[in-house]
Amino acid sequence: MNFEFHNPTRLIFGAGTLSRLGEVARKHGRKALIVTGGGSVKRNGTFDRAVASLKAAGIAFAECDGVEPNPRIATVRRGAWIAREEGCDVIIALGGGSTMDASKVMAAAFYYDGDPWDMIYHGQPDPHIPTRTLPIITVPTLAATGSEMNMEAVISNEETKEKSFVQAEGLYPRAALVDPELTMSVPKNQTAYGVCDLITHVTEGYFNGVDGTPIQDRFAEGVILTAMEWGPRAIADGNDLEARTQVQWASIVALNGWANAGTNGGYPVHMIEHTLSAYHDITHAAGLAVVNPFWMRFAAGHRAEKFVQFAERIFGLKAKGPKDLDCALQGIDRFEAFLKSIGCPTRLSELNIDDTLIMRYAQDTLRIIHDENGNLPGRPPMSKEDIVRVLQAAL
Template sequence: MNSFELYNPTKLVFGADKIGQLGELVTPYGKRILLVYGGGSIKSSGLYNDVLYQLEGIGAIVHELPGIEPNPRLATVNKGINICRAEKIDFILAVGGGSVIDAAKAIAAGALYDGDVWDFTVRQATIQEALPLGTVLTLAATGSEMNGNSVISNWETKQKRAMGSKLIYPKFSILDPKLTYTVPANQTVNGIVDIMSHVFEQYFSLTTDIPLQERFAESILLTVIENGEKALENGSDYDARANLLLAGTYALNGTLPNGVSTDWATHGIEHEVSAIYDIAHGAGLAIIFPNWMKHVYKERASKFVQYAVRVWGVDPNGKSDDEIALEGIEATRNYFTRIGAPATLGELGINDEQLDRMAEEATKYGPIGSFKMLSKEDVLSILTASL
């Protein structure tokens, strides 16, 4: 086990109808609120009205930034930063899924920074201060509701990059499983893949003697696999939605990487795909991850054997490690297909035209990953297998 620090001050408020605590949760942070959200779904569901009712109840002055994109864009973030400055915003409230929360975090950091908020993603500056923010989560997927990370896209340069800081942890996040009842099936699927992918990035590691972190990761995978299918069968299954929501939070709230060398190459590759084609993050991950697995598993086949046996119940008797590992990878692909996720870039209308550029961009600061360090050629090979 490596050394590590664990610190996560986000307060999670979890359960049915917890929106009723929103006013009280916002109160300590001031009255001038920027409300950030995406499309119209929070209006049609009634959540928008519930949020405004809560904010009016504490006499808040509410400014709005609607229209956050599924891959939130720098230009939209800058709009939010301008509102914060012009209106002396005290607190940012994100109501939505990962994209909305990520945009809110970037706005929170950018509002108190003199330069371009993009600087934080290209490591030309580190976040020194940020406005406080809170979230009302409407989708099981991101983990952003309980961490200090944000991913935004620069649509002009076709780049998708991450920033992170302890200063942009949400002060609170309200997680009401009922708010996810109306999530359409394809978004539920993308969420399932997203959660599982977050686990993969931290589970497939060369670090040894981390039994607790491994078992925690397997716990999340088993929970998501089972409850993902239940939520797809019946979108209003409270416990299935609750289990997915909690699993999504734990997949990326700092529980799994304790003392572990994590990978994140597949996310890097997917970011290049969705930066150019604006596809859903979960869809890109479903396509690429099993191909990444096949490309790297021999680096430490025993880890993939453990994965196959413990997560997919593969019977190891009479099989070689390679056979068991490949059976586990196959089970992953089969599960993704069974729940309706795409298996090839072709299904999304993506051909080989931009693969070289993506591979180049993904590795422009050097090889990526940790389980296996991937060169441009490795990335190209994984992308080609994904066509």
């Protein structure tokens, strides 16, 4: 374990905190660009309550609405343009992961004269790392991505069919105002996808990270166990505020660095899924639900131990030994069954994806990211054939 950790985002957590938006925003600016998604925040009154809080604090605002589920670089360009035209000095992301991710890159694009796509890592030799950004305040309306308290964003390029990420310290929101009440109107399927999303965030670091991280393992397991306990309750009754609270807290700590500090893992499942959702307009976490168990089965064949630990600690199975592959595979089957039980797809066919483009998914994934041997980083690194094999199994 040799690592740096720094997360300066101020988290303001709890039911009812939306009313503090104006007070928080005033610390960072005078005119906000409010970024929103498909319009649910307008229909359910969240937008009006946010605006009322801003007005009471004397904060003016402009709007950028219509961020897509897989946010597009064109939308980022549009938002940055509005922020400049309107003279905004703070960005408020009011929505789900895509709204927050787009807002982060808008905040960086505000100060960048080139094309914001330069900042998104897509295999180019010299990506532009943003160093200066408008202050960002995140107000998540969905428990899933963890974007509210981290320095990552994922953006799609609809022209090149690429979907990839940017990571930079400047992308840390100044404040994350997290009000679980805002997630009560999220429908069952999106709630389930959020649970899958957050679990996949921790399984990536858990299975792909370095050896010898016992605390991070326990933290990751704690997030998974909590999500598996409270997720189904939030899905069963969207108005269960306690369940919404625990799921949202799980989604934050799944990806704010606490559970994977120093693990230094790759994100192979995410990278494969990103290619799928670059070609098909599927929900990110629906893609993860299909790919993750099949990736696990592939990886367990190379290194059963960690999957045995997963089977024992998450599902209470008893292994015959530390390398008991049967036990490892049973744990993965149980995990897949859990995803199915909460309503997630577990085969590509359920997403209307067939094998026509399967070679291209593998090629594109590797074009975006590969190690010095041309493989997808992770444990184990994956060749093009490995990716194809995993996807084929998942058809």
